[in-house]
Amino acid sequence: MSVATTAPAVAMTTPTTSTPARQVAVTVRGATLLVPCPTWCAEPHTEGYAFLEDVSHHSAPISLATPAYSGPAEQTLIARVSQWPFSRDGATARPYMSLDAMNDTDCAELDAVQAMAFADQLVAHATRLRAMAASIAG
Numbered sequence: 001m002s003v004a005t006t007a008p009a010v011a012m013t014t015p016t017t018s019t020p021a022r023q024v025a026v027t028v029r030g031a032t033l034l035v036p037c038p039t040w041c042a043e044p045h046t047e048g049y050a051f052l053e054d055v056s057h058h059s060a061p062i063s064l065a066t067p068a069y070s071g072p073a074e075q076t077l078i079a080r081v082s083q084w085p086f087s088r089d090g091a092t093a094r095p096y097m098s099l100d101a102m103n104d105t106d107c108a109e110l111d112a113v114q115a116m117a118f119a120d121q122l123v124a125h126a127t128r129l130r131a132m133a134a135s136i137a138g
């Protein structure tokens with residue numbers, strides 16, 4: 001990898017990560033650092049960061065196209081994996097699911113157990129939706 005640097009690259013370690021990481025170059029206050037980046041991360045890491053704690057990893061989001069009262073379907077249940085590896089907040093220093101249920105940028109932060117429980121609730125809800133649809137079928 002060829003990266004223009006204003007300072008020597010320094011390898012950093014991530015406090016906690018759940019997947020093998022590749023190294024990416026990030027710029028923090030003009031200095032280029034190499035940090036581990038999880039394989040699920042879709043961020044280009046091209047922005048300049050003010051603090052190392054600002055470095056974050058995010059997967060590509062997924063969402064559900066939900067029919068609306070009028071107009072096009074709205075995207076809901078927008079979820080992605082996020083991590084702020086150098087955060088002092090233990091909950092966001094580890095990978096977690098960021099869930100924007102109503103597409104209003106108000107995101108819940110779910111750990112793996114909470115995310116799996118929510119997914120199970122969605123499966124149960126889908127089963128009830130299917131039963132409801134069947135009840136109105138001709």
Ligand SMILES: [Zn+2]
Pocket residue numbers: 024036037038041042043045056057058
């Ligand atoms: Zn990343």
